Amino acid sequence: MLLDNFTGQSLSNFEEPTLLFDNGMHSVFWLGYPEETAFRTNTYLLRDKEEFIVVDPGSSENFEFIKKRIHQITNVSEVCAIILCHQDPDVASSLPHWLDIKPDLKVITSHRTEVLLPHYSKKEMNTVxxxxxxxxxxxxxxRLRFVEAPFLHFPGAFATYDPVSKFLFSGDVFAALDYDWKLVIDDFESHAMKMDLFHKDYMASNKAAKGFAEKCEPLKINAILPQHGSIIPESFVKNGLDYLKELQCGTDLIYPD
Ligand SMILES: [Fe+2]
Ligand SMILES: [Fe+2]
Known part of the structure; x- marks a missing residue:
């Protein structure tokens, strides 16, 4: 798999999109974003023949960069949909720019996120x-599938599963904070500590994390692609799901028994 070529690498070339999966008909690209912060964000582009979907489109601040990366692959107006796993500004504040380019853009999201989107744009939206x-x-x-991830961290959060690449786009779940960033991890133990920095504070409870992990277990997952931090390749997917099942976070820590 193409993604394996990037194991353990911190990319220095952000000048072009990074192809993570391709079978001729269907591809997945990592588009960036090259922030020098521990809270760096990822945006992904899914291509199925001539149809393009942006996953975790990102902030208003990052929009021009992401637009430039997409333009290296296709005309931005060819993007037929964006997936908003929740409404946080780092995921969704680019929404008004997208609607300016493409008023009939499909906005794939949850109902709990949909009700908050008018705070970004009053334009009529084609929500799915x-x-x-x-x-x-x-x-x-x-077809894309979705796995609801209630209270991880938003009540209406969800992950997107692509059965062709077998990639799970997990949004804030499996996010990690670090300065020593790699596109694809080569060691789970040290990565778990970077996930702790995010999950212990942001995720609601062990019950929420374990419930989501159990829903993901029947899926054949070749990689987990979060919105922050590094991609978790197939060799560590089981470690990742076990991490969630054992995670003590949020209310478990704030209100211990
Ligand atoms: Fe978030
Ligand atoms: Fe986020």
Whole structure:
């Protein structure tokens, strides 16, 4: 898999999109963003034949950079949908720019996120509401699945599963904070400490984390692609799910028994 080529690497070239998966008909790109902060964000582009979807489109501040990266792959107006796993500004504040470019853009999100989006734009939006049972179909017949992740950290948060690449786009779940960033991790133990820095404070409880991990377990996952920090490759996916099952966070720590 292409993604394996980046194991343990901190990229220095942000001048072009990074191809993580490609089978000719279907591709996944990492687009960036090159922040010098521990809270750096990731934006991904999914291509299915001629259809393009942006996952975790990012902030208003990052929009021009992301637009430039997409332009190296396709015309930005070819993007048919964006996926907003929740409404935080680092995920969704670029929304007004997207609607300016493409007023009929599909905004794939949860109902709890949808009600907050008018605070970014009063324009009418073509929202597509996800659930665990919902499938988003490309014209090719390929379909995206969604895994609701209640209270991780937002009540209406969710992850997106692409059955072709077998990538799980996990949003803030599996996020990590670090300065020593690598695109794809090569060691889980040290990475778990970087995930602790985020999860202990942001995630609601062990019950929420364990419940989500158990819903993901039946999926064949070749990589976990979070919105912050590094990608977790197949060799550490089980470690990642076990990490969530054992995680003590949020109210577990604030109000111990
Ligand atoms: Fe968030
Ligand atoms: Fe985030």
């Amino acid at each position: 509401i996800i659930s665990d049972d919902f499938r988003f179909s490309f014209s090719s017949g390929n």
